[in-house]
Amino acid sequence: MYLTRFEGCSLKVRSVCPLCSLCCGLWLTGEREIENLEYDVDHPVNGGALCDKGNLVHKLPYHEARLTTPLIREDDGYRQASWEEALNTAAEKLKESLERHGPASILFLSSGSCTNEENFLLYRLAEALGVKAAPSPLITTGLRRIFGLEASTGTLEGLAEADYVLIYGNPLEQCPVSARYILKAKFENAACLTVVDVRKSRTAWFSNVFLQPKPNTEMLLLAGMLKHLSEKELYDVEYVEKHVKGLKAFKEALAKLSMAKISEATGVPTSAIAGTAEGLARANKPYILYTASVLRHRGAEAVEALASLALLTCLPKEGGGLIALEGPPNAQGVKDLLAEEPKLQNVGFLLALGGLPPGLGKVGFTVSTQQFKPENPSEGVPDLVIPTACWAEKEGSLTNVDRLVQWLERAVKPPSNVKTDFEFLLELAERLGVSLPYKKPEDVWGDLSAMFPAYHNFSLELLKDRPERWGGSILFREKFATRDGFARLPRLSFKAEVLKPDRQYPLIAVTEPRLFSQACKVASSLVEEVLGKPYRYVEVNPADAGELGLEDGCLVKLVADSGESLPLKVLVSSGVPSGVVFAPDYEVCRVRIERLRGEEAG
Numbered sequence: 001m002y003l004t005r006f007e008g009c010s011l012k013v014r015s016v017c018p019l020c021s022l023c024c025g026l027w028l029t030g031e032r033e034i035e036n037l038e039y040d041v042d043h044p045v046n047g048g049a050l051c052d053k054g055n056l057v058h059k060l061p062y063h064e065a066r067l068t069t070p071l072i073r074e075d076d077g078y079r080q081a082s083w084e085e086a087l088n089t090a091a092e093k094l095k096e097s098l099e100r101h102g103p104a105s106i107l108f109l110s111s112g113s114c115t116n117e118e119n120f121l122l123y124r125l126a127e128a129l130g131v132k133a134a135p136s137p138l139i140t141t142g143l144r145r146i147f148g149l150e151a152s153t154g155t156l157e158g159l160a161e162a163d164y165v166l167i168y169g170n171p172l173e174q175c176p177v178s179a180r181y182i183l184k185a186k187f188e189n190a191a192c193l194t195v196v197d198v199r200k201s202r203t204a205w206f207s208n209v210f211l212q213p214k215p216n217t218e219m220l221l222l223a224g225m226l227k228h229l230s231e232k233e234l235y236d237v238e239y240v241e242k243h244v245k246g247l248k249a250f251k252e253a254l255a256k257l258s259m260a261k262i263s264e265a266t267g268v269p270t271s272a273i274a275g276t277a278e279g280l281a282r283a284n285k286p287y288i289l290y291t292a293s294v295l296r297h298r299g300a301e302a303v304e305a306l307a308s309l310a311l312l313t314c315l316p317k318e319g320g321g322l323i324a325l326e327g328p329p330n331a332q333g334v335k336d337l338l339a340e341e342p343k344l345q346n347v348g349f350l351l352a353l354g355g356l357p358p359g360l361g362k363v364g365f366t367v368s369t370q371q372f373k374p375e376n377p378s379e380g381v382p383d384l385v386i387p388t389a390c391w392a393e394k395e396g397s398l399t400n401v402d403r404l405v406q407w408l409e410r411a412v413k414p415p416s417n418v419k420t421d422f423e424f425l426l427e428l429a430e431r432l433g434v435s436l437p438y439k440k441p442e443d444v445w446g447d448l449s450a451m452f453p454a455y456h457n458f459s460l461e462l463l464k465d466r467p468e469r470w471g472g473s474i475l476f477r478e479k480f481a482t483r484d485g486f487a488r489l490p491r492l493s494f495k496a497e498v499l500k501p502d503r504q505y506p507l508i509a510v511t512e513p514r515l516f517s518q519a520c521k522v523a524s525s526l527v528e529e530v531l532g533k534p535y536r537y538v539e540v541n542p543a544d545a546g547e548l549g550l551e552d553g554c555l556v557k558l559v560a561d562s563g564e565s566l567p568l569k570v571l572v573s574s575g576v577p578s579g580v581v582f583a584p585d586y587e588v589c590r591v592r593i594e595r596l597r598g599e600e601a602g
């Protein structure tokens, strides 16, 4: 029996950490409100372990940046609004867009920070109105085009048993408890850990082999590995014939590439590229793991190339697999429910659960549900902000990175003027004249599991008792989820936009997303409190720092080649090579650094 509440405690509720796609288990405890957390040593994902950020989650519901009233944006900033006004405004603006520009002008975006039931309700509302619903662009995609389904093929437990692990990205900082599995593979199975990253990150510290390509050439490096596999036929020919289509065109595209040029462009020796491909091909239990930054900062094709590499090396083996680590906790649940990819052009009305995604073009009217207050009312912030309950204030299910579905029990009520997204959507539907046959999240389960049949294998009662994994420990053992059961090798361009510094912008900036990146104020205060380092910083190589007269902690302006500038603190680090700087939640581009002095630095 997987207990959810202890007798004799005012508040002791089994919950999860909502800060990344591992969804580590924990207990929320206290008297009337959440005061602390305890470690859930029986939890199948983390066995009690929590990272620095996970150890702070009990503070999130009471953070001073919590949004507790609807806000409407006006020329001079936000003003508070009643729920009546907020709901009427959302409904009127949506109807207006529908009448003037038709259903194609409306887009609903689901969120990885919402439960499956909330995202399902959004989908049902969109369906009833005849408008589009899609996953937030913050959620990486690309696997569906290869496998027919958007999911990790293996599990974290499988990863721990691997004898060769290729890592693209920095899971030990982005999803730190993944170390439990990665380091088990390394230290208990003597797995070879190969890490690919432009910056020598915390994950790279533990690598047996560290490949440090030049910025923006990670895709080319993958092309080199695939080319070596293809030319030496280092893949299971029988498996590929039985399960994979598109090999001929894929090989032809690779044959046109020159290994010497790949090596020159990436800065990685040919022998290291070939050695990595051979390591994967010859291992008995090879795993590939990548973090979401691969897609967001390194091009959509990278996910397809990684999936292709897994298809030729990991998936044919009994114990091999691919794991896609994401930021949002319920990213997998979003992928399970919604197939369509978002198109953010020509949108007249946008409803985004869990905050607006970055990089939005011009949108007629934007509504966003958020737990925290919006930043400055400049471009890119919602016209209408709906305060929403946090994970501890609602019930519903979440699906983590290795397809483990967990039921969240509500630990405390939301603040008095805050609703769950489920409640908000039901009230919005009513104003739009749509009748949805659900009153509470658990009413949805039957229809939700009919929509994604993998959830059909476990009942809600079972799920409330213990987490359940859909798809078993390995996906696609017999066939893929495409119509004909074959995986597809994609047509990839393997192009890299190699950035060339010049006199005006002599450095290349690289980046990766940080936790909490949708709630910067919360991020900065909590991360600074716990990690003792600034949330906003730029890592500079010691040689470059010396040349520019910079030292640890000094304030600089990072000026991008787009002209935009950002004040940041300097962290001198040999983790970045000379000529490259690293800034979290930034972009890959050419930059220069200007030291701020006197009043500017104040």
Ligand code: SF4
Residues within 6 Å of the ligand: 017, 018, 019, 020, 021, 022, 023, 024, 046, 049, 050, 051, 052, 053, 054, 055, 174, 175, 176, 177, 178, 515
């Ligand atoms: S690894 Fe992720 S889910 Fe686990 S405690 Fe850390 S942030 Fe939370």
